[in-house]
Amino acid sequence: MASSTTEIPKETIGEGGDESDKKEEKNDSMFECNICLDTAKDAVVSLCGHLFCWPCLHQWLETRPNRQVCPVCKSAISKEKVVPLYGRGSKKTEDPRETVPPRPAGQRTEPEPGSSFPGFGFGDNGFHMSFGIGAFPFGFFASSFNIGDARPSPAPPGTQQHSEERILSHIFLWLAISFIFWLLIA
Amino acid sequence: MAQNVNPFLEQQSSSNKQSDDSRKLQNDNHAVTKRLHKELMNLMMSQDKSISAFPEGENLFKWIGTISGPKDTVYEALKFKLSFLFPHSYPYTAPTVKFITPCFHPNVDTNGNICLDILKDKWSALYDVRTILLSIQGLLAEPNNDSPLNSLAAEKWTDQDAFKKLVLEIYKE
Numbered sequence: 059m060a061s062s063t064t065e066i067p068k069e070t071i072g073e074g075g076d077e078s079d080k081k082e083e084k085n086d087s088m089f090e091c092n093i094c095l096d097t098a099k100d101a102v103v104s105l106c107g108h109l110f111c112w113p114c115l116h117q118w119l120e121t122r123p124n125r126q127v128c129p130v131c132k133s134a135i136s137k138e139k140v141v142p143l144y145g146r147g148s149k150k151t152e153d154p155r156e157t158v159p160p161r162p163a164g165q166r167t168e169p170e171p172g173s174s175f176p177g178f179g180f181g182d183n184g185f186h187m188s189f190g191i192g193a194f195p196f197g198f199f200a201s202s203f204n205i206g207d208a209r210p211s212p213a214p215p216g217t218q219q220h221s222e223e224r225i226l227s228h229i230f231l232w233l234a235i236s237f238i239f240w241l242l243i244a
Numbered sequence: 245m246a247q248n249v250n251p252f253l254e255q256q257s258s259s260n261k262q263s264d265d266s267r268k269l270q271n272d273n274h275a276v277t278k279r280l281h282k283e284l285m286n287l288m289m290s291q292d293k294s295i296s297a298f299p300e301g302e303n304l305f306k307w308i309g310t311i312s313g314p315k316d317t318v319y320e321a322l323k324f325k326l327s328f329l330f331p332h333s334y335p336y337t338a339p340t341v342k343f344i345t346p347c348f349h350p351n352v353d354t355n356g357n358i359c360l361d362i363l364k365d366k367w368s369a370l371y372d373v374r375t376i377l378l379s380i381q382g383l384l385a386e387p388n389n390d391s392p393l394n395s396l397a398a399e400k401w402t403d404q405d406a407f408k409k410l411v412l413e414i415y416k417e
Contacts, residue, residue: 093335093369094275095282118369121336129368 092130093118100161101143106133112161115140137162163217276334280304283372295377297328305330308344311377314385318408322415326380327356328373338367341376348407348414350387350398358383359393 091098093114100112108130110118119126119137128135142161281304287297297309307328313319325344331337341363343356351359362371362379371379392398400407 094279095372096278114369117336121333127368129370132368 098143101145102140102161103143104128104133104135105139105141106131106135109143110140112140112142116159141165273332276330276332277304279335280330283374286372287374290374292374295374295381297373297377300327305332307373309341309373309377311381311384314381317385318404318411319384322411324384326377328376335369335372338363338371339373339376341380346414346416347384348394348397348411349384350389350392350394350401351383352397353393357393359388359391 089097089101089109091101091111091114092108093110096111098109098111101109102112102115103109104115106128108128110129116137118129119135126136127133140162142164144164280299284297284299287295294312294314295310297307300306300308307330309326309328311324311326313322313324323345324347327340327342327344329340331339341358341360343352343358346354347356353359358380360379360383362368363376387398387401389398389401397407397410400410
């Protein structure tokens with residue numbers, strides 16, 4: 059039905075304008091948001107490859123929370139599965155549309171750690187070992203022994219998870235300090 | 245941390261909420277008119293003679309569209325006018341589209357209401373006036389007789405000659 063009626067590219071119709079003009083127009087239309095039909099701002103791309111402004115796509119997902127599909131190809135999409143596009147030299151100072159949450163952050167996975175493990179000269183991959191005082195029933199300083207499984211990378215700064223992790227780490231730091239203090243005076 | 249939030253700031257923001265809302269509506273309206281302008285430009289640039297649409301008067305949220313009946317169908321050589329009413333939430337919700345010209349068709353009722361999935365639950369923000377007009381043109385050629393709004397038309401569809409008579413009878417330019 060409607061899906062078979064794709065947009066006729068402007069440049070095949072428009073008369074006039076020199077070649078560079080046409081070229082520019084073509085390039086622009088390739089980066090148009092599928093919802094507002096304007097050049098995509100705060101661009102995100104769905105896993106099915108369709109480009110949107112993040113505010114536009116967010117509003118589309120908000121209007122139908124229980125049936126979140128790509129407006130173009132109707133494949134299932136979700137907030138977690140869109141990829142933000144960062145052009146070169148993009149300014150961070152654009153107005154944050156108050157009611158629209160920021161774009162989901164790009165998911166960055168650390169490359170596999172190299173063969174040299176800092177602190178240990180062992181060279182075998184992912185060998186973690188830590189020692190501590192274990193005083194039953196207080197497991198604050200438990201020895202741990204992990205082989206093979208890499209630690210999850212810390213959350214990117216600015217996200218909620220990041221701030222939560224910081225709060226947690228502060229709490230544990232104070233707990234540890236007060237515990238040592240208690241050990242000293244006891 | 246939550247307890248470090250300035251309570252005054254919170255109060256202020258809640259009292260500002262109302263004006264925020266109205267400003268948001270204004271912003272949205274601006275986005276809607278911008279998109280409708282773009283659609284109008286695209287339609288005027290397109291060379292498709294079988295469909296056209298233009299805003300009715302000053303109001304950009306009300307359009308009148310025209311489609312010609314598809315070739316090799318009972319609607320051939322007929323022209324149908326349709327009204328478009330765009331909500332402020334367009335394109336996130338579909339416009340209300342109705343036939344102005346009386347149209348004898350299984351999926352069009354006597355008031356001009358159209359039963360078309362893309363105008364209801366299958367709506368997508370990608371669709372625009374042009375695709376709606378093309379879809380309705382397609383609907384004229386291929387009615388969905390399983391869920392008719394006009395059961396008489398659905399019955400008569402099999403007899404194309406009799407159907408065409410009824411179409412012409414009801415059709416007034």
